[in-house]
Amino acid sequence: MPAFFPLRRPRVEQKARIEAFYKLESSTKPRVKDPSLEISEEGQRRLGGNILKLRDVNLSFGEKKILNDFSYDFNKGDRIGIVGRNGVGKSTFINILTGDQIIDSGNIEAGDTVVFGKYDQMGIPFLDENQSVLDFVKQRVESISGTSIAESPQEAMKMLKQFEFPRQRWSERVSMLSGGERRRLQLLAVLAKRPNFLILDEPTNDIDLDTLRALEGYLEEFKGVLVVVSHDRLFTDKVTNHLFVFEGQGVVKDYLGSLSDYAECLVEQEKNDEASSSGSGIVDSETKKASYKEDKEKRLERRNAVKKLKRELGKIEPAIDKLKSKVVELQAQIDKSANEGWTVLADLSQQVEKVEEEIEAKEVEWLDLAEALEKLEDEENVDAS
Numbered sequence: 435m436p437a438f439f440p441l442r443r444p445r446v447e448q449k450a451r452i453e454a455f456y457k458l459e460s461s462t463k464p465r466v467k468d469p470s471l472e473i474s475e476e477g478q479r480r481l482g483g484n485i486l487k488l489r490d491v492n493l494s495f496g497e498k499k500i501l502n503d504f505s506y507d508f509n510k511g512d513r514i515g516i517v518g519r520n521g522v523g524k525s526t527f528i529n530i531l532t533g534d535q536i537i538d539s540g541n542i543e544a545g546d547t548v549v550f551g552k553y554d555q556m557g558i559p560f561l562d563e564n565q566s567v568l569d570f571v572k573q574r575v576e577s578i579s580g581t582s583i584a585e586s587p588q589e590a591m592k593m594l595k596q597f598e599f600p601r602q603r604w605s606e607r608v609s610m611l612s613g614g615e616r617r618r619l620q621l622l623a624v625l626a627k628r629p630n631f632l633i634l635d636e637p638t639n640d641i642d643l644d645t646l647r648a649l650e651g652y653l654e655e656f657k658g659v660l661v662v663v664s665h666d667r668l669f670t671d672k673v674t675n676h677l678f679v680f681e682g683q684g685v686v687k688d689y690l691g692s693l694s695d696y697a698e699c700l701v702e703q704e705k706n707d708e709a710s711s712s713g714s715g716i717v718d719s720e721t722k723k724a725s726y727k728e729d730k731e732k733r734l735e736r737r738n739a740v741k742k743l744k745r746e747l748g749k750i751e752p753a754i755d756k757l758k759s760k761v762v763e764l765q766a767q768i769d770k771s772a773n774e775g776w777t778v779l780a781d782l783s784q785q786v787e788k789v790e791e792e793i794e795a796k797e798v799e800w801l802d803l804a805e806a807l808e809k810l811e812d813e814e815n816v817d818a819s
Protein backbone atom coordinates (compact mmCIF):
# COMPACT_ATOMS: atom_id res chain seq x y z
CA MET A 435 0.00 0.00 0.00
CA PRO A 436 1.21 3.46 -0.72
CA ALA A 437 2.36 5.37 2.31
CA PHE A 438 -0.69 7.60 2.09
CA PHE A 439 -3.49 5.11 2.50
CA PRO A 440 -5.69 4.41 4.35
CA LEU A 441 -6.68 8.04 4.71
CA ARG A 442 -8.56 7.56 7.92
CA ARG A 443 -9.18 3.98 8.86
CA PRO A 444 -12.90 3.27 8.83
CA ARG A 445 -14.50 0.48 10.77
CA VAL A 446 -14.71 -2.43 8.31
CA GLU A 447 -18.47 -2.81 8.55
CA GLN A 448 -18.93 0.94 8.18
CA LYS A 449 -16.92 1.01 4.96
CA ALA A 450 -18.63 -2.07 3.61
CA ARG A 451 -22.05 -0.75 4.55
CA ILE A 452 -21.51 2.42 2.57
CA GLU A 453 -19.99 0.60 -0.39
CA ALA A 454 -22.88 -1.78 -0.44
CA PHE A 455 -25.27 1.14 -0.38
CA TYR A 456 -23.87 2.35 -3.68
CA LYS A 457 -24.14 -1.13 -5.13
CA LEU A 458 -27.70 -1.54 -3.96
CA GLU A 459 -28.51 1.95 -5.14
CA SER A 460 -27.26 1.21 -8.64
CA SER A 461 -29.11 -2.08 -8.77
CA THR A 462 -32.44 -0.68 -7.65
CA LYS A 463 -34.82 1.64 -9.43
CA PRO A 464 -33.96 5.34 -9.17
CA ARG A 465 -35.91 7.05 -6.41
CA VAL A 466 -38.64 9.36 -7.59
CA LYS A 467 -37.81 12.83 -6.30
CA ASP A 468 -40.55 14.75 -4.57
CA PRO A 469 -40.25 18.27 -6.04
CA SER A 470 -41.88 19.83 -2.98
CA LEU A 471 -38.94 18.63 -0.88
CA GLU A 472 -36.14 19.86 -3.11
CA ILE A 473 -34.07 22.80 -1.97
CA SER A 474 -34.58 25.34 -4.70
CA GLU A 475 -31.84 27.78 -5.64
CA GLU A 476 -33.94 30.66 -4.26
CA GLY A 477 -34.19 28.80 -0.98
CA GLN A 478 -30.41 28.92 -0.57
CA ARG A 479 -28.42 31.70 0.94
CA ARG A 480 -26.62 33.93 -1.54
CA LEU A 481 -22.83 33.69 -1.59
CA GLY A 482 -20.99 36.86 -2.59
CA GLY A 483 -17.83 37.08 -4.69
CA ASN A 484 -15.53 37.26 -1.68
CA ILE A 485 -15.78 33.92 -0.01
CA LEU A 486 -12.71 32.94 1.96
CA LYS A 487 -9.14 33.89 1.27
CA LEU A 488 -6.16 32.28 2.98
CA ARG A 489 -2.79 33.95 2.48
CA ASP A 490 0.55 32.42 3.54
CA VAL A 491 -1.00 30.62 6.45
CA ASN A 492 1.37 28.86 8.84
CA LEU A 493 0.59 26.65 11.77
CA SER A 494 2.70 24.19 13.75
CA PHE A 495 2.17 22.28 16.95
CA GLY A 496 5.68 22.01 18.31
CA GLU A 497 7.71 20.09 15.72
CA LYS A 498 4.58 19.17 13.76
CA LYS A 499 3.88 21.47 10.87
CA ILE A 500 0.23 21.53 9.81
CA LEU A 501 0.37 24.31 7.19
CA ASN A 502 3.38 25.85 5.54
CA ASP A 503 2.69 29.11 3.70
CA PHE A 504 -0.67 27.87 2.52
CA SER A 505 -2.69 30.18 0.25
CA TYR A 506 -6.04 29.61 -1.41
CA ASP A 507 -9.06 31.63 -2.55
CA PHE A 508 -12.28 29.66 -2.25
CA ASN A 509 -14.49 29.95 -5.32
CA LYS A 510 -18.16 29.39 -6.00
CA GLY A 511 -18.59 25.78 -7.04
CA ASP A 512 -15.65 24.53 -4.99
CA ARG A 513 -16.37 21.06 -3.64
CA ILE A 514 -13.18 19.99 -1.99
CA GLY A 515 -12.25 16.66 -0.47
CA ILE A 516 -9.59 16.84 2.26
CA VAL A 517 -7.40 13.76 2.28
CA GLY A 518 -4.25 12.62 4.01
CA ARG A 519 -3.13 10.12 6.60
CA ASN A 520 -4.25 10.15 10.22
CA GLY A 521 -2.92 13.01 12.28
CA VAL A 522 -1.71 15.05 9.30
CA GLY A 523 -3.94 17.99 10.17
CA LYS A 524 -7.24 17.63 8.29
CA SER A 525 -9.50 18.47 11.24
CA THR A 526 -7.19 21.28 12.28
CA PHE A 527 -7.43 22.68 8.75
CA ILE A 528 -11.21 22.86 8.86
CA ASN A 529 -11.03 24.51 12.26
CA ILE A 530 -8.74 27.09 10.68
CA LEU A 531 -11.35 27.74 7.97
CA THR A 532 -14.09 28.41 10.49
CA GLY A 533 -11.83 30.52 12.68
CA ASP A 534 -11.90 27.97 15.51
CA GLN A 535 -8.15 27.43 15.32
CA ILE A 536 -5.76 30.35 15.72
CA ILE A 537 -2.91 30.38 13.20
CA ASP A 538 0.75 31.21 13.82
CA SER A 539 1.01 33.65 10.92
CA GLY A 540 -0.66 34.63 7.66
CA ASN A 541 -4.01 36.11 6.87
CA ILE A 542 -7.54 34.76 6.62
CA GLU A 543 -10.38 36.85 5.27
CA ALA A 544 -13.99 35.67 5.15
CA GLY A 545 -16.61 37.45 2.99
CA ASP A 546 -19.63 39.08 4.64
CA THR A 547 -22.11 36.70 3.06
CA VAL A 548 -20.40 33.51 4.26
CA VAL A 549 -22.38 31.37 6.69
CA PHE A 550 -20.50 28.30 7.85
CA GLY A 551 -22.18 25.05 8.70
CA LYS A 552 -20.02 22.35 10.24
CA TYR A 553 -21.02 18.77 10.88
CA ASP A 554 -18.50 16.58 12.68
CA GLN A 555 -18.31 13.64 15.03
CA MET A 556 -19.05 15.83 18.03
CA GLY A 557 -22.39 16.89 16.53
CA ILE A 558 -24.70 19.61 17.78
CA PRO A 559 -25.39 19.02 21.48
CA PHE A 560 -28.91 18.19 22.59
CA LEU A 561 -29.32 20.73 25.35
CA ASP A 562 -32.81 19.62 26.23
CA GLU A 563 -33.31 15.88 25.99
CA ASN A 564 -37.03 16.34 26.62
CA GLN A 565 -37.50 18.49 23.54
CA SER A 566 -39.49 16.92 20.70
CA VAL A 567 -37.85 16.16 17.37
CA LEU A 568 -39.99 18.77 15.62
CA ASP A 569 -39.23 21.47 18.20
CA PHE A 570 -35.50 20.72 18.01
CA VAL A 571 -35.50 21.35 14.26
CA LYS A 572 -37.94 24.27 14.43
CA GLN A 573 -35.67 26.04 16.84
CA ARG A 574 -32.77 25.79 14.42
CA VAL A 575 -34.34 26.59 11.08
CA GLU A 576 -33.29 29.94 9.72
CA SER A 577 -34.59 31.88 6.76
CA ILE A 578 -32.17 32.77 3.96
CA SER A 579 -31.77 36.22 5.48
CA GLY A 580 -30.61 34.56 8.70
CA THR A 581 -33.62 35.27 10.89
CA SER A 582 -35.03 32.50 13.01
CA ILE A 583 -38.36 31.23 11.69
CA ALA A 584 -39.18 29.12 14.70
CA GLU A 585 -42.78 30.30 14.68
CA SER A 586 -43.33 28.66 11.28
CA PRO A 587 -43.08 24.88 11.49
CA GLN A 588 -43.43 24.33 7.72
CA GLU A 589 -39.73 24.55 6.98
CA ALA A 590 -38.84 22.22 9.84
CA MET A 591 -41.42 19.72 8.62
CA LYS A 592 -40.09 19.93 5.10
CA MET A 593 -36.58 19.18 6.31
CA LEU A 594 -37.76 16.29 8.46
CA LYS A 595 -39.54 14.85 5.44
CA GLN A 596 -36.54 15.46 3.22
CA PHE A 597 -34.42 13.49 5.67
CA GLU A 598 -37.06 10.79 5.89
CA PHE A 599 -37.88 11.18 9.54
CA PRO A 600 -41.14 9.23 9.88
CA ARG A 601 -43.98 11.53 10.89
CA GLN A 602 -44.79 9.39 13.93
CA ARG A 603 -41.35 10.25 15.34
CA TRP A 604 -41.76 14.03 15.14
CA SER A 605 -43.36 14.32 18.55
CA GLU A 606 -40.90 11.89 20.12
CA ARG A 607 -38.56 13.25 22.78
CA VAL A 608 -34.96 13.40 21.54
CA SER A 609 -33.89 11.25 24.50
CA MET A 610 -35.90 8.38 22.97
CA LEU A 611 -34.13 8.44 19.60
CA SER A 612 -31.76 5.72 18.46
CA GLY A 613 -28.08 6.57 17.88
CA GLY A 614 -28.64 6.74 14.11
CA GLU A 615 -31.68 9.00 14.47
CA ARG A 616 -29.74 11.36 16.74
CA ARG A 617 -26.97 11.65 14.13
CA ARG A 618 -29.57 12.34 11.46
CA LEU A 619 -31.14 15.05 13.57
CA GLN A 620 -27.76 16.63 14.27
CA LEU A 621 -27.00 16.76 10.56
CA LEU A 622 -30.39 18.25 9.91
CA ALA A 623 -29.77 20.90 12.55
CA VAL A 624 -26.58 21.99 10.76
CA LEU A 625 -28.38 22.22 7.41
CA ALA A 626 -31.37 24.00 8.95
CA LYS A 627 -29.20 27.10 9.37
CA ARG A 628 -28.88 27.15 5.57
CA PRO A 629 -25.11 27.44 5.45
CA ASN A 630 -23.52 28.47 2.18
CA PHE A 631 -20.08 27.14 3.23
CA LEU A 632 -20.66 23.61 4.38
CA ILE A 633 -17.98 21.58 6.11
CA LEU A 634 -18.55 17.88 6.69
CA ASP A 635 -16.04 15.96 8.80
CA GLU A 636 -16.55 12.22 8.34
CA PRO A 637 -20.24 12.64 7.53
CA THR A 638 -20.84 9.02 6.58
CA ASN A 639 -19.79 7.64 9.98
CA ASP A 640 -22.70 6.35 12.01
CA ILE A 641 -25.46 7.51 9.69
CA ASP A 642 -27.96 5.13 8.22
CA LEU A 643 -28.46 4.58 4.53
CA ASP A 644 -31.63 6.68 4.26
CA THR A 645 -29.77 9.62 5.77
CA LEU A 646 -26.84 9.07 3.44
CA ARG A 647 -29.19 9.09 0.47
CA ALA A 648 -30.93 12.23 1.73
CA LEU A 649 -27.59 13.94 2.32
CA GLU A 650 -26.48 13.13 -1.21
CA GLY A 651 -29.75 14.51 -2.56
CA TYR A 652 -29.20 17.69 -0.56
CA LEU A 653 -25.61 18.05 -1.77
CA GLU A 654 -26.68 17.58 -5.40
CA GLU A 655 -28.77 20.73 -5.14
CA PHE A 656 -26.40 22.62 -2.82
CA LYS A 657 -24.86 25.64 -4.54
CA GLY A 658 -22.45 26.82 -1.84
CA VAL A 659 -18.87 25.81 -1.10
CA LEU A 660 -18.45 22.29 0.20
CA VAL A 661 -15.45 20.96 2.12
CA VAL A 662 -15.49 17.28 3.03
CA VAL A 663 -13.12 15.22 5.16
CA SER A 664 -13.97 11.60 4.52
CA HIS A 665 -12.29 8.23 4.29
CA ASP A 666 -15.19 7.14 2.18
CA ARG A 667 -14.01 6.95 -1.38
CA LEU A 668 -17.37 6.49 -3.08
CA PHE A 669 -19.02 9.30 -1.18
CA THR A 670 -16.05 11.63 -1.75
CA ASP A 671 -15.98 10.78 -5.47
CA LYS A 672 -19.64 11.59 -5.74
CA VAL A 673 -19.72 14.93 -3.94
CA THR A 674 -16.34 16.60 -4.57
CA ASN A 675 -14.64 18.03 -7.65
CA HIS A 676 -11.07 18.40 -6.39
CA LEU A 677 -8.90 17.44 -3.45
CA PHE A 678 -6.55 19.04 -1.02
CA VAL A 679 -4.01 16.32 -0.42
CA PHE A 680 -2.22 16.78 2.89
CA GLU A 681 1.17 15.21 2.35
CA GLY A 682 2.62 16.00 5.77
CA GLN A 683 4.91 18.67 7.15
CA GLY A 684 2.54 21.38 5.99
CA VAL A 685 2.60 20.41 2.31
CA VAL A 686 -0.85 20.54 0.68
CA LYS A 687 -1.38 19.72 -3.00
CA ASP A 688 -4.47 20.68 -4.97
CA TYR A 689 -5.35 17.55 -6.96
CA LEU A 690 -7.85 18.11 -9.78
CA GLY A 691 -9.52 14.76 -9.79
CA SER A 692 -11.49 12.33 -7.71
CA LEU A 693 -10.27 10.36 -4.73
CA SER A 694 -10.45 7.17 -6.80
CA ASP A 695 -8.27 8.76 -9.50
CA TYR A 696 -5.84 9.83 -6.85
CA ALA A 697 -5.72 6.41 -5.20
CA GLU A 698 -5.12 4.81 -8.59
CA CYS A 699 -2.37 7.28 -9.26
CA LEU A 700 -0.66 6.32 -6.01
CA VAL A 701 -0.91 2.59 -6.73
CA GLU A 702 0.52 3.18 -10.22
CA GLN A 703 3.33 5.21 -8.75
CA GLU A 704 4.10 2.48 -6.23
CA LYS A 705 4.16 -0.18 -8.97
CA ASN A 706 6.60 1.90 -10.97
CA ASP A 707 8.79 2.39 -7.93
CA GLU A 708 8.80 -1.35 -7.25
CA ALA A 709 9.57 -2.19 -10.88
CA SER A 710 12.47 0.19 -11.02
CA SER A 711 13.93 -1.10 -7.75
CA SER A 712 13.62 -4.82 -8.68
CA GLY A 713 15.71 -4.66 -11.89
CA SER A 714 14.87 -6.32 -15.20
CA GLY A 715 13.84 -9.72 -13.64
CA ILE A 716 14.82 -12.46 -16.12
CA VAL A 717 12.91 -15.66 -15.30
CA ASP A 718 13.94 -19.06 -16.68
CA SER A 719 11.40 -21.16 -18.61
CA GLU A 720 11.02 -23.91 -15.93
CA THR A 721 10.05 -21.37 -13.33
CA LYS A 722 7.61 -19.84 -15.81
CA LYS A 723 5.90 -23.22 -16.47
CA ALA A 724 5.54 -24.00 -12.77
CA SER A 725 4.10 -20.63 -12.03
CA TYR A 726 1.65 -20.92 -14.97
CA LYS A 727 0.30 -24.22 -13.58
CA GLU A 728 -0.04 -22.75 -10.14
CA ASP A 729 -1.82 -19.70 -11.52
CA LYS A 730 -4.27 -21.88 -13.45
CA GLU A 731 -5.22 -23.81 -10.30
CA LYS A 732 -5.61 -20.63 -8.37
CA ARG A 733 -7.84 -19.12 -11.05
CA LEU A 734 -10.08 -22.19 -11.05
CA GLU A 735 -10.41 -22.12 -7.29
CA ARG A 736 -11.25 -18.46 -7.43
CA ARG A 737 -13.89 -18.92 -10.10
CA ASN A 738 -15.64 -21.52 -7.95
CA ALA A 739 -15.49 -19.27 -4.93
CA VAL A 740 -17.03 -16.41 -6.96
CA LYS A 741 -19.91 -18.63 -8.05
CA LYS A 742 -20.55 -19.75 -4.49
CA LEU A 743 -20.54 -16.21 -3.14
CA LYS A 744 -22.95 -15.02 -5.83
CA ARG A 745 -25.33 -17.85 -4.97
CA GLU A 746 -25.27 -16.93 -1.29
CA LEU A 747 -25.78 -13.25 -2.02
CA GLY A 748 -28.74 -14.09 -4.24
CA LYS A 749 -30.40 -15.79 -1.28
CA ILE A 750 -29.88 -12.98 1.21
CA GLU A 751 -31.33 -10.16 -0.91
CA PRO A 752 -34.93 -11.48 -1.01
CA ALA A 753 -34.70 -12.26 2.71
CA ILE A 754 -33.81 -8.61 3.43
CA ASP A 755 -36.68 -7.39 1.22
CA LYS A 756 -39.08 -9.63 3.11
CA LEU A 757 -37.93 -8.25 6.47
CA LYS A 758 -38.25 -4.69 5.19
CA SER A 759 -41.84 -5.35 4.14
CA LYS A 760 -42.45 -6.67 7.63
CA VAL A 761 -41.23 -3.38 9.11
CA VAL A 762 -43.56 -1.43 6.81
CA GLU A 763 -46.47 -3.65 7.89
CA LEU A 764 -45.65 -3.16 11.57
CA GLN A 765 -45.34 0.58 11.13
CA ALA A 766 -48.75 0.68 9.47
CA GLN A 767 -50.11 -1.23 12.45
CA ILE A 768 -48.53 1.30 14.81
CA ASP A 769 -50.25 4.12 12.90
CA LYS A 770 -53.58 2.35 13.15
CA SER A 771 -53.16 1.53 16.83
CA ALA A 772 -52.60 5.07 18.08
CA ASN A 773 -55.57 4.72 20.47
CA GLU A 774 -54.88 1.17 21.56
CA GLY A 775 -52.91 2.02 24.64
CA TRP A 776 -49.31 1.99 25.68
CA THR A 777 -48.72 -1.78 25.96
CA VAL A 778 -49.92 -2.50 22.42
CA LEU A 779 -47.74 0.27 21.00
CA ALA A 780 -44.74 -0.78 23.06
CA ASP A 781 -45.14 -4.35 21.85
CA LEU A 782 -45.34 -3.27 18.20
CA SER A 783 -42.33 -0.97 18.61
CA GLN A 784 -40.38 -3.84 20.12
CA GLN A 785 -41.28 -6.02 17.16
CA VAL A 786 -40.08 -3.29 14.76
CA GLU A 787 -36.81 -3.05 16.66
CA LYS A 788 -36.33 -6.81 16.52
CA VAL A 789 -36.97 -7.00 12.78
CA GLU A 790 -34.66 -4.03 12.22
CA GLU A 791 -31.94 -5.87 14.13
CA GLU A 792 -32.51 -8.90 11.91
CA ILE A 793 -32.23 -6.67 8.83
CA GLU A 794 -28.98 -5.24 10.11
CA ALA A 795 -27.56 -8.71 10.79
CA LYS A 796 -28.53 -9.82 7.30
CA GLU A 797 -27.04 -6.67 5.81
CA VAL A 798 -23.77 -7.26 7.64
CA GLU A 799 -23.75 -10.83 6.31
CA TRP A 800 -24.52 -9.50 2.82
CA LEU A 801 -21.74 -6.97 3.15
CA ASP A 802 -19.14 -9.51 4.21
CA LEU A 803 -20.02 -11.66 1.23
CA ALA A 804 -20.14 -8.67 -1.12
CA GLU A 805 -16.75 -7.51 0.06
CA ALA A 806 -15.27 -10.98 -0.40
CA LEU A 807 -16.80 -11.15 -3.88
CA GLU A 808 -15.48 -7.75 -4.84
CA LYS A 809 -12.00 -8.75 -3.71
CA LEU A 810 -12.06 -11.90 -5.82
CA GLU A 811 -13.43 -10.05 -8.83
CA ASP A 812 -10.75 -7.40 -8.49
CA GLU A 813 -8.11 -10.15 -8.45
CA GLU A 814 -9.69 -11.65 -11.59
CA ASN A 815 -9.60 -8.28 -13.31
CA VAL A 816 -5.97 -7.73 -12.39
CA ASP A 817 -5.04 -11.16 -13.77
CA ALA A 818 -7.00 -10.52 -16.94
CA SER A 819 -5.32 -7.18 -17.60
Ligand SMILES: Nc1ncnc2c1ncn2[C@@H]1O[C@H](COP(=O)(O)OP(=O)(O)OP(=O)(O)O)[C@@H](O)[C@H]1O
Pocket residue numbers: 441442495498518519520521522523524525526527
Ligand atom coordinates in the same frame (compact mmCIF):
# COMPACT_ATOMS: atom_id res chain seq x y z
N1 LIG B 1 -4.55 22.21 19.90
C1 LIG B 1 -3.58 21.34 19.63
N2 LIG B 1 -2.43 21.38 20.30
C2 LIG B 1 -1.43 20.54 20.03
N3 LIG B 1 -1.48 19.58 19.09
C3 LIG B 1 -2.61 19.50 18.38
C4 LIG B 1 -3.72 20.37 18.62
N4 LIG B 1 -4.70 20.05 17.75
C5 LIG B 1 -4.24 19.03 17.01
N5 LIG B 1 -2.99 18.70 17.38
C6 LIG B 1 -2.15 17.68 16.77
O1 LIG B 1 -2.04 18.02 15.41
C7 LIG B 1 -2.05 16.86 14.61
C8 LIG B 1 -3.13 16.95 13.59
O2 LIG B 1 -4.38 16.69 14.20
P1 LIG B 1 -5.72 16.61 13.36
O3 LIG B 1 -6.78 16.10 14.26
O4 LIG B 1 -5.96 17.87 12.66
O5 LIG B 1 -5.35 15.48 12.29
P2 LIG B 1 -6.30 14.72 11.29
O6 LIG B 1 -5.60 14.66 9.99
O7 LIG B 1 -7.66 15.29 11.30
O8 LIG B 1 -6.29 13.28 11.97
P3 LIG B 1 -7.39 12.14 11.97
O9 LIG B 1 -7.50 11.69 10.55
O10 LIG B 1 -6.82 11.09 12.86
O11 LIG B 1 -8.62 12.77 12.54
C9 LIG B 1 -2.20 15.68 15.56
O12 LIG B 1 -0.90 15.17 15.81
C10 LIG B 1 -2.78 16.29 16.80
O13 LIG B 1 -2.38 15.58 17.93
